[in-house]
Structure formats: structure tokens, C-alpha cells
Amino acid sequence: xxxxxxxxxxxxxxxxxxxxxxxxxxxxxxxxxxxxxxxxxxxxxxxxxxxxxxxxxxxxxxxxxxxxxxxxxxxxxxxxxxxx
Amino acid sequence: xxxxxxxxxxxxxxxxxxxxxxxxxxxxxxxxxxxxxxxxxxxxxxxxxxxxxxxxxxxxxxxxxxxxxxxxxxxxxxxxxxxxxxxxxxxxxxxxxxxxxxxxxxxxxxxxxxxxxxxxxxxxxxxxxxxxxxxxxxxxxxxxxxxxxxxxxxxxxxxxxxxxxxxxxxxxxxxxxxxxxxxxxxxxxxxxxxxxxxxxxxxxxxxxxxxxxxxxxxxxxxxxxxxxxxxxxxxxxxxxxxxxxxxxxxxxxxxxxxxxxxxxxxxxxxxxxxxxxxxxxxxxxxx
Numbered sequence: 001x002x003x004x005x006x007x008x009x010x011x012x013x014x015x016x017x018x019x020x021x022x023x024x025x026x027x028x029x030x031x032x033x034x035x036x037x038x039x040x041x042x043x044x045x046x047x048x049x050x051x052x053x054x055x056x057x058x059x060x061x062x063x064x065x066x067x068x069x070x071x072x073x074x075x076x077x078x079x080x081x082x083x084x
Numbered sequence: 085x086x087x088x089x090x091x092x093x094x095x096x097x098x099x100x101x102x103x104x105x106x107x108x109x110x111x112x113x114x115x116x117x118x119x120x121x122x123x124x125x126x127x128x129x130x131x132x133x134x135x136x137x138x139x140x141x142x143x144x145x146x147x148x149x150x151x152x153x154x155x156x157x158x159x160x161x162x163x164x165x166x167x168x169x170x171x172x173x174x175x176x177x178x179x180x181x182x183x184x185x186x187x188x189x190x191x192x193x194x195x196x197x198x199x200x201x202x203x204x205x206x207x208x209x210x211x212x213x214x215x216x217x218x219x220x221x222x223x224x225x226x227x228x229x230x231x232x233x234x235x236x237x238x239x240x241x242x243x244x245x246x247x248x249x250x251x252x253x254x255x256x257x258x259x260x261x262x263x264x265x266x267x268x269x270x271x272x273x274x275x276x277x278x279x280x281x282x283x284x285x286x287x288x289x290x291x292x293x294x295x296x297x298x299x300x301x302x303x304x305x306x307x308x309x310x311x312x313x314x315x316x317x318x319x320x321x322x323x324x325x326x327x328x329x330x331x332x333x334x335x336x337x338x339x340x341x342x343x344x345x346x347x348x349x350x351x352x353x354x355x356x357x358x359x360x361x362x363x364x365x366x367x368x369x370x371x
Contacts, residue, residue: 051258052258052259052261052284053259055255055258055259055288055290056190056255056259056284056287056288058290059288059289059290060190064290065253065255065290066251066253066290067251067253067254068253068254068255068257068258069254070254076258
């Protein structure tokens with residue numbers, strides 16, 4: 001988290017690198033439901049399908065995607081502001 | 085009983101079975117959609133006139149097997165009363181297939197079902213030198229396998245980027261499967277020629293910087309039975325439905341005029357030459 005902590009204040013961190021679709025989305029949804037509107041989540045995910053598709057799913061759920069960061073280790077971090 | 089006219093039977097979608105005097109009745113389905121009421125009607129007919137079974141065909145069709153010859157008029161009347169028509173077989177325009185498209189599917193770029201209905205109303209059952217299949221798929225995921233069809237239609241987006249709305253978040257770079265988008269700290273760059281119109285940048289963009297106009301990419305001459313060959317794109321994507329129908333009219337016209345009886349569209353195109361066919365489609369595209 002440290003490499004971009006300067007840009008975003010992260011309220012909640014979610015790691016979905018240990019699960020596959022559709023649990024990836026479920027895990028994120030559950031985490032976001034536990035947060036307040038306007039809070040920022042950092043979701044760490046694997047390259048490939050999650051990195052390609054999760055940003056869109058988050059958008060369709062009405063949240064605001066702020067940034068997709070390449071961690072350089074085969075994972076990406078998606079910074080999301082919870083709706084509301 | 086009246087003399088059996090097998091040709092008339094086949095027009096009405098009655099497929100002769102191995103079991104003598106039994107027919108598998110093909111029903112008309114457009115774009116893979118039936119209402120629950122239509123399904124109830126079909127279920128009732130299958131129980132009453134068939135053996136209680138219904139077969140779902142490989143092209144979104146429904147057939148009721150074990151219909152007896154003597155019941156043909158009765159079963160047709162009962163189905164019709166419940167809003168179900170019979171399908172076609174033989175050298176005609178067949179069932180127009182479609183995925184769920186943008187009405188229902190988050191990936192869809194075009195409304196496939198209304199288009200399938202339009203195509204069906206325009207061409208369904210038209211007699212041609214051989215069978216002719218249309219398929220409509222809503223996006224590049226191609227769930228409906230557009231290129232299997234004599235004429236396949238695939239939805240896409242003609243994309244546009246608005247610099248003033250872009251936050252350079254990087255989501256589109258990853259969403260794009262054609263690697264057409266590059267991004268740096270202060271700029272975004274699109275390689276126009278690399279864009280495959282999949283529209284994933286538009287779908288994924290969190291700030292509406294990417295927008296897309298729905299468009300259609302057509303493929304011609306696909307066949308996936310005895311012979312397997314992928315339909316080919318010979319003209320660019322179009323956002324204009326009038327152009328789409330000019331192209332389909334021209335393709336069906338080409339087939340009707342140039343194919344020998346019993347020759348598939350693909351074989352006719354190859355015999356006449358792809359260059360000749362492509363030129364004809366180009367003229368239709370340009371109007």
C-alpha cells in the first residue's frame with residue numbers, strides 16, 4: 001500500500017488474489033457493503049480476468065473507480081470510492 | 085387420410101423421423117426468445133400429440149418429436165392458438181438466432197433481439213438455392229458465434245475519447261484486449277488501427293471519457309455443418325442500420341442470383357470469387 005499511499009487515503013483493504021470468479025466479486029461486494037459512502041477501498045487482484053473485468057463490475061454497482069495500479073508482481077490494485 | 089405431400093410437410097417444419105408416420109415438428113423461434121405462455125403451449129402440445137418430450141436444437145429452435153401424421157392439422161391449430169408458429173426447413177432462410185444483447189447482457193453493445201425480429205420479418209422462410217442462416221451476437225465475446233452463419237452480425241462500438249473527462253486511471257488500458265490503449269502520467273494514446281470495436285474501454289471507463297456508438301460488423305459465408313468455414317468480414321463496421329440492411333439485401337440477392345440450386349452461400353461466393361462478392365458488398369456498403 002505504501003507505494004501509492006501518498007495519492008490515496010485507504011480506509012479498507014481487500015485481497016482477492018486467493019479467489020476466482022464469481023467469489024472475487026462477492027468478496028469485494030461484501031467488503032464495500034461494510035464501508036460508509038465516500039470511503040476508499042484498495043482491492044488487490046490478479047492480472048488477467050479480474051484486472052480486466054472487475055473495474056467495470058464496480059462501476060456497474062455504482063461505485064467510483066479512481067485508479068488501477070500495476071503492482072509489478074502480477075497483481076493490480078484498484079482504488080475505489082464507495083457510492084453514497 | 086389425404087395423400088402425404090412430404091414437400092408441403094417440410095415447408096411447415098415437419099421433419100420425418102425414423103419411426104414411420106412420426107414427425108418432429110419444428111417451431112418458429114426468433115432470437116432464442118419464447119414467452120412462458122408459449123412454452124406452456126409447447127409443453128401442452130408435446131404431452132397431447134407427442135411423447136411428452138421437447139428437443140432444443142443447436143440453433144435455438146424447439147422441436148416436438150413423435151407427432152403423428154394424422155394430427156398435423158390439429159397440432160398446428162392448437163399451437164397457433166397459443167401463439168406458436170411452425171418453423172421451416174429446406175432451402176430457405178432459417179431461424180434467426182441471437183444472444184440476449186444489450187437489453188439484458190452487461191457486455192452487449194447492440195440490441196440483438198429487436199434486430200433478429202427485423203431480420204426474421206424481412207427474410208424468414210424466403211426460398212433460396214440452399215439454406216441460409218442469420219445469427220446476431222451482441223459483442224465480441226461472440227456467444228452466438230456469428231461467423232458460423234451464412235450472414236453473421238456482431239455488435240461493437242465505434243469509440244471516442246474525451247480528454248477533458250479522462251482521469252488517466254488506467255482501467256481502459258487493462259480492459260482493452262487489443263492493447264490499443266497506452267497511458268502515461270499525463271497522456272492517453274489510442275492506436276486507431278488496433279481497435280477491434282469491442283467497446284470494453286467504454287464499458288469499463290469510470291469517468292465517461294470513453295463513449296461508443298453501437299455498430300454492426302457483418303461476416304459472410306460461414307458454414308459449420310458438413311463443411312466448416314468461418315464467415316469473412318469484407319466491409320468495415322457500420323453504425324447505420326440502413327447500411328446493414330443494404331448489405332444483407334445484397335448478400336441474399338447475390339446468393340439468389342448467382343448460386344446453383346443446392347449450393348451453399350459459401351460455395352457460391354468461392355465459385356464466383358471473393359473479389360467479385362466483396363466488390364458487390366462494397367457497393368452496397370457505399371450505397
